[in-house]
Amino acid sequence: MAKVSYYTEEGLNKLKAELNELKTKGRADIARQIAEARDKGDLSENAEYDAAKDAQGLHELKIAKLEETLSNARILDENSIDTSMVAVLSNVKIKNRKNGMVVTYTLVSEEEADLKQSKISVGSPIGKGLLGKKVGEVAQIQIPAGLVEFEVLDISR
Structure with a gap:
């Protein structure tokens, strides 16, 4: 399928x-x-x-x-995106709990992913780990460098 x-x-x-x-x-x-x-x-x-x-x-x-x-x-109709939790086309502001770095990513399809434009794939480890999270929640994500914790600070479209 x-x-x-x-x-x-x-x-x-x-x-x-x-x-x-x-x-x-x-x-x-x-x-x-x-x-x-x-x-x-x-x-x-x-x-x-x-x-x-x-x-x-x-x-x-x-x-x-x-x-x-x-x-x-x-x-996807960007106006219909639920901003109460992370979904495709969400702009997500996250904070790395280990080093305090704050970044904002837009979650997109694999073909549209472009890190230079802060667009990450929903199929990437970070994208998968953030899907469904709400503001204030912490996502523990296994990346090649090890386990990383990201706190969701803001979700918008």
Whole structure:
């Protein structure tokens, strides 16, 4: 059974644009590479042709995976997010209880995760550990560096 993923409207539009780019420009580029390799003669000993065909297979696989992702994608209405507990698309302000560092993360789908923009995946250890927590609760999360405790300071959208 396919896994449903939740996206912001912006994130879903990026995926659609990427798929469109792969189907149009990407396929045309690969077709041109195959045609150029085919023009170079004997296909049985043409490494360039084999490489172009392999690239075509990988490209089509990427398109198929993206189409599957889009078929299982759902847009989350940010206005309907319950801010009483941590959920997908929540902005969560947390405090590391060991060193006192305070950070704010937005929990997003795996495809939209970008640490530079403070967007972490709900599938990451920290994302999983924070889901369902309320303000004031402490999440004990096992990360590669060991057990870390985060206190939820604020939840918003």
